[in-house]
Amino acid sequence: MQPALRDPNPPLTRSVEDYLKAIYHLSSQGGFAATSDIAAMLEVSPPSVSGMVKRLSETGLIEHVPYRGVQLTSQGRRAALRMIRRHRILELYLTQHLAYDWGGVHAEAERLEHAVSDELIERMASALGQPQYDPHGDPIPTAAGDIEEAELVALADARVGAKLELRQVGTQDAARLRYFAEQGLTPGVLLTVSDRQPFNGPTTIALVPSGDPRVVGRELAQLLLCQEIGS
Amino acid sequence: MQPALRDPNPPLTRSVEDYLKAIYHLSSQGGFAATSDIAAMLEVSPPSVSGMVKRLSETGLIEHVPYRGVQLTSQGRRAALRMIRRHRILELYLTQHLAYDWGGVHAEAERLEHAVSDELIERMASALGQPQYDPHGDPIPTAAGDIEEAELVALADARVGAKLELRQVGTQDAARLRYFAEQGLTPGVLLTVSDRQPFNGPTTIALVPSGDPRVVGRELAQLLLCQEIGS
DNA sequence: TCTCATAATTAGTGTAGACTAATTCCTGGC
């Protein structure tokens, strides 16, 4: 018998899945993810990233332009979106059904997303009623791999007078997340922008429908990603 | 700065956790688990087991008597029971809350048990009301690491006339599990032994309280582990 | 256009854990 050919379609390892997710997030804005940014996001050394990048481009999951950066291929993008779906459904399930708090689910989901089966994810999705957004307001990709690309503005950049729906909170920092929750600033809330101080000053908003005012400093206002409400 | 000493208490790896569980199961009857039995249970080669055994005994999780076998130390036993608690709570949670069927949970729990946090396990245990038995009727160790050691007889060995509670089903084979479920033979049911044919023949039982009869061949009767009911 | 700081890559190691092939130990049967 021959010495067993390598499996042409091995399942992805944990590491590979993490790299793909990181690259997805980093290249969602600009076209390329830089080696050093990937290294920082995953807390590994840049040479480790170079090594993994080589392996991933050999297996066709990413496109590598030396000294420039990497991009996902459509195959890589599919795999990344699958992980993101898993992550977001897990976060939602844990908060809704097991009383996890908004700030504490991330680490748990981060480990589970590599271990759950597709079947379990779909059962959770059913139990949740096929949700479209996770607890942070981020859109959940469909099982087929489609994801809604929302046009979001940071609160810090929204025009005074605009009516907005808070859609995403752009941080995983537990302290900031808790603070936002205390202030009633969770995804889904409606608000209007009532004022902004000059020279990078704070933004004042009014919650809808209560009318309660909130003053949000620039740093935090940049984390609150909102969608403008038509009419 | 010094070249960073090795972490004296590294978290256990997936493999290590699997070996400890296997050794626990294999040594629960006789005192020692044999290399080849561990290899068969984990589907790895005997030399792989030898290698792992060396590492595990160096870290104090097992006791190795060369050419004899291995036993868990109290530290190893604690770690093994922790995994078994995780596994059994996961199986129960998946069947109760996510509509998994009795035969299909094992593989899912097998992967998840390595990824969940202690916190999640305890939340699931709470959601289940601090259960004592898993869907197969196996006792769930406590968080402190205690486990009930039941005195169980295989149905095949029970004396005619005995009144029994079915407590465990000693297989993970999905087809057999499904068959037992169809026959109403699930953990918790009560039954009396009405007859046994000689020469390793089948055992006839009556379900309690319905009185429905069942005839169980020897092979299957050995898998049905029962506890004798007093009085 | 040249230079230099920074980013990226290569070179070389280490560890966990699997494998096959070769060897050694134990024990049951004669």
Next chain:
DNA sequence: GCCAGGAATTAGTCTACACTAATTATGAGA
């Protein structure tokens, strides 16, 4: 008491993935 066959172990490889140290490419400013 010896010996064969099976169980266990050692020897030697391989892969994935991390690391540090050394090297090279890139692009911004003088």
